[in-house]
Amino acid sequence: MTTVSPTRRLLSKLIATAFSATLATSAFAADQITLRVGDQKGGNRSLLEISGLAKDLPYKIQWSEFPAAAPILEAINAGALDVGYTGDLSFLTVYANGAPIRAIGGTRSNADTQAILVRNDSPIKTAADLKGKRLAGTRGGWGQFLIEATLEKAGYKTSDATFAPLGPVDAKIALLAGSIDGWAVWEPYISYAVLKDNARVVADGTDLTPTLTFIVASEQAIATKREAVADLLQRLNKARTWSREHVNEYAKNTAELTKLPEDVLARAYKAQDTRPIAIDDSVVKEFQEASDRATRYGILSKQVDVSKAVDRSFTQAAPASN
Numbered sequence: 161m162t163t164v165s166p167t168r169r170l171l172s173k174l175i176a177t178a179f180s181a182t183l184a185t186s187a188f189a190a191d192q193i194t195l196r197v198g199d200q201k202g203g204n205r206s207l208l209e210i211s212g213l214a215k216d217l218p219y220k221i222q223w224s225e226f227p228a229a230a231p232i233l234e235a236i237n238a239g240a241l242d243v244g245y246t247g248d249l250s251f252l253t254v255y256a257n258g259a260p261i262r263a264i265g266g267t268r269s270n271a272d273t274q275a276i277l278v279r280n281d282s283p284i285k286t287a288a289d290l291k292g293k294r295l296a297g298t299r300g301g302w303g304q305f306l307i308e309a310t311l312e313k314a315g316y317k318t319s320d321a322t323f324a325p326l327g328p329v330d331a332k333i334a335l336l337a338g339s340i341d342g343w344a345v346w347e348p349y350i351s352y353a354v355l356k357d358n359a360r361v362v363a364d365g366t367d368l369t370p371t372l373t374f375i376v377a378s379e380q381a382i383a384t385k386r387e388a389v390a391d392l393l394q395r396l397n398k399a400r401t402w403s404r405e406h407v408n409e410y411a412k413n414t415a416e417l418t419k420l421p422e423d424v425l426a427r428a429y430k431a432q433d434t435r436p437i438a439i440d441d442s443v444v445k446e447f448q449e450a451s452d453r454a455t456r457y458g459i460l461s462k463q464v465d466v467s468k469a470v471d472r473s474f475t476q477a478a479p480a481s482n
Contacts, residue, residue: 243389351427
């Protein structure tokens, strides 16, 4: 009989244990790809779940909820998230500052769902009446852009009105109190203000804004989690198409999540008609023109080459409605 020394037995056991651990680690790595995705309440997570497209994922999603798009972009830039979504100007602002992110897909809504609101008892009737008025909107976003573009279209200089940099919550309060004359905002704030606060629309973004929302990903996620990122984008595109065909059902479910009135959301969704886009030459051209105008207004600190800020490879075959 051959005798095996205790040292040899220990060595064999260690090798076997290490081999088993290696196999387990490899299997875990293959099976446990996780996408860290930034979201807002009533956003992409609920859209996927309500449409039934959150089922049978070949990867895991670690959702993080944020109050707005800006902190989502900050988290992607810091490496804490892989994917998120944001308005186009907010994205460009972060990209222009050197953030390692790219727009990989997105949606378009109707441009008239960005608008300047006034109180119903306001003497302001048209954009021509905005001269000399105090107008509120988000600084560095579509609120400021729409105010300046509307004044320009009416033949005024941007200095012909006073810009008040306020977020939606503060601007709504200020408008109702009469401390501002107009409020540049988007849906569903428009529908809420019209249906519940008796506000009026005096100007909108038609022919002024592209009204795009981008799905953005870090360069690291694009390089290391590409298949999962692509799958998520395809599911979001399909879910968005579903939402257009089931507006009332989508509004009912989202109302339960966000605690916003169902009639407000139904009006907003019908007005927006949000549909997926492919990032093609026409989108890049349109977005470049808006970017150049934002630079001229001083909203962007420098000119941006939009073609370098996007990754078209994810949406070349996307079901899109550009």
